[in-house]
Amino acid sequence: MTQKINKYLLLASITAIAISCSNERKLVIDVTNYKCITESNSENSPIGEDISKLTDNDIYSKFLTFSHSSTIEFQILKKCKLSHYSIVSGGDEESRDPKTWTLEASNDRTSWTLLDKQHNVTFTERNQVLGFSISNSDNYQFYRLNLSTKANDILQLSEVELWGNWDSTDKNPIALFSSDKQSFFNKGEVSFTNLSEKADSHQWYFEGGSPETSQEANPLVTYKSHGKYDVQLIAQNNELSDTIKLNDFIVVKREGAWNQFQYPKTNFINKTLGGNGDFYKELIPEPIDLINKVCLDVCKILYRSVDEINTLDILDYSIEDMETISAKGGNPPHINIFFSSSYLMNKKGSMSKDELISEIVGVLYHELTHGYQYSPKGAGGYQQGTDFFGFLEGTADYVRYKAGYSNLNYRKPGGHWNDGYKTTAFFIDWLHNKDADFVYKLNQTTLTIIPWSWEKATQEILTSSVSDLWDDYQAFLESNSQANSKQKV
Structure with missing residues (x-):
């Protein structure tokens, strides 16, 4: 039995680093930000410290398991080639930090290729980000970390980020968006920003908003009634499309109640x-x-x-x-x-x-x-x-x-x-x-x-x-x- 979390994107922005590769401008992105499904073989995490905390873009939350080791698998939205990755230490008890691990990749979840191996790693600070480069990586859709501590029955870490490029031969779009606000009192305007990949048209649906739909790339929507409202975006590229729907994404709060x-x-x-x-x-x-x-x-x-x-x-x-x-x-x-x-x-x-x-x-x-x-x-x-x-x-x-x-x-x-x-x-x-x-x-x-x-x-x-x-x-x-x-x- 594994724990799963489907990582939908509640990000204010996506950090990207522009690099040059074969005279083509590509973006190195954190691919775990794009509907990544994360699984762990650990089933004994405390409430609020489960596997979902590992890819929530919050280095002050953490994943903890009452075991000296854990295998964590990342199912990426589509194939990608990694350039580097980072691991963030937990906020307490340095003895719980991972000391040794391997990063592996696969396209069938059966045959795994070793990408990197680390031994006797030391985190000198709490919530410290350590980065590790990967060379000669092919395109893969599945990645897994096999981590262990040293002489401790508890393993913890705050965040894992996998950085790389999408497979250039895959033309499927990726729907993604952010907004300037998600929560406010009584009524307000929300500016939505389209962050989709490989899309040339967009169809928005705003529950409780005005307008209720839009085809603009970056629409401005007004909310006038209290409640929790879904937002949906369909990103299209010719006959290909991808949909993201975030439930209760906009919260219009009441005074008192x-x-x-x-x-x-x-x-x-x-x-x-x-x-x-x-x-x-x-x-x-x-x-x-x-x-x-x-x-x-x-x-x-x-x-x-x-x-x-x-x-x-x-x-x-x-x-x-x-x-x-x-x-x-x-x-x-x-x-x-x-x-x-x-x-x-x-x-x-x-x-x-x-x-x-x-x-x-x-x-x-x-x-x-x-x-x-x-x-x-x-x-x-x-x-x-x-x-x-x-x-x-x-x-x-x-x-x-x-x-x-x-x-x-x-x-x-x-x-x-x-x-x-x-x-x-x-x-x-x-x-x-x-x-x-x-x-x-x-x-x-x-x-x-x-x-x-x-x-x-x-x-x-x-x-x-x-x-x-x-x-x-x-x-x-x-x-x-x-x-x-x-x-x-």
């Missing part, structure tokens, strides 16, 4: 009933109702529309005896959260029931924010001091504060904007004095700023450096602290 919010399917289990879990049940008799309420509240703080939400389909929520208070695992659309019932019992003598309930709910706001917030790419790993950590934990604690389950008594001068949790949360709250939609815009910047950083985000939102804003914030805290001291005297 919270009555259409999709609650996750929550699998709740109290693993410590008959022990510490009895106290949790006493405090939270209807956990599903609470979880649903918090899910909706979190999204109303982070988003403007139900159509923007990082959809969460399944939530596994468990009550366990753990040393850690709570934690979230997995990625949308399926995450898991646990809460420690032993923590509750340890706090029972020092906190009232109302305070303990507030603590449970506040922690739930924090963890569910992790389930719904966007994730910055290229912002470092999950270690305190990175932009990634500061954004993730700071936003989660801001949502908790905004929901009413933290207070300004915890706010104090000092620290760094990347400390996360309350330190970053109160900084985010203060930045709303400069832009009332700051946390919404901050979350949205993770979609457009790659690699992401606080500096780039604050420059985009507030046209100010994050360090300057932090200095102003610290001055505000010092001034506020002095004023409070005088009032006490």
Whole structure:
């Protein structure tokens, strides 16, 4: 059994390098961008880290398998001759990087020709692109990589690109397009760009658009009603044609529409009933109702529309005896959260029931924010001091504060904007004095700023450096602290 992904093209542009070959101008292109079907013999990838991530044009996503080796096969749209290829390392744990591999080619998937062999390769950085040249390659339609790690039972990599030229004797066109935007509120104009190969005429179909059809190479289409709309392009060359249809390619979002919010399917289990879990049940008799309420509240703080939400389909929520208070695992659309019932019992003598309930709910706001917030790419790993950590934990604690389950008594001068949790949360709250939609815009910047950083985000939102804003914030805290001291005297 193999995993498959048909790679359709949601690209803003196709990178191409012009070269000269036998006095003919040809384009060296990444052929995996053209309806490439990718298969793996690995069947144990985690959710969100399957083979589809290997050819999604995102070096910050990754393919992972719980095995020291994997065979990955690429079925190219039509025959091509490769000139080089690249492999991108994963974003964490360098011991999982492929160390040895072979690249082979075939036209019948039975007889394979060795094109390149690499041994003891070292990636010196995370998400690093390494390129390898290929000489004297013929035209092939199937390529496969046989990869293995060194002394590790987990293999990961972020991206594979196969670069070359189409077989010049194959006159079949390839339909391909991009657009200047795919998602917007209420209504808007979309400029489509034809990127087809070997085509001299084009037939477009725009569901929900005006015009509904067009034969222009690069049409301009207006969308006026909310919804998700398909776009289809037929590229033709004499009697030959190729069709590409991208489902839900255009998304016209509604403002609000919270009555259409999709609650996750929550699998709740109290693993410590008959022990510490009895106290949790006493405090939270209807956990599903609470979880649903918090899910909706979190999204109303982070988003403007139900159509923007990082959809969460399944939530596994468990009550366990753990040393850690709570934690979230997995990625949308399926995450898991646990809460420690032993923590509750340890706090029972020092906190009232109302305070303990507030603590449970506040922690739930924090963890569910992790389930719904966007994730910055290229912002470092999950270690305190990175932009990634500061954004993730700071936003989660801001949502908790905004929901009413933290207070300004915890706010104090000092620290760094990347400390996360309350330190970053109160900084985010203060930045709303400069832009009332700051946390919404901050979350949205993770979609457009790659690699992401606080500096780039604050420059985009507030046209100010994050360090300057932090200095102003610290001055505000010092001034506020002095004023409070005088009032006490």
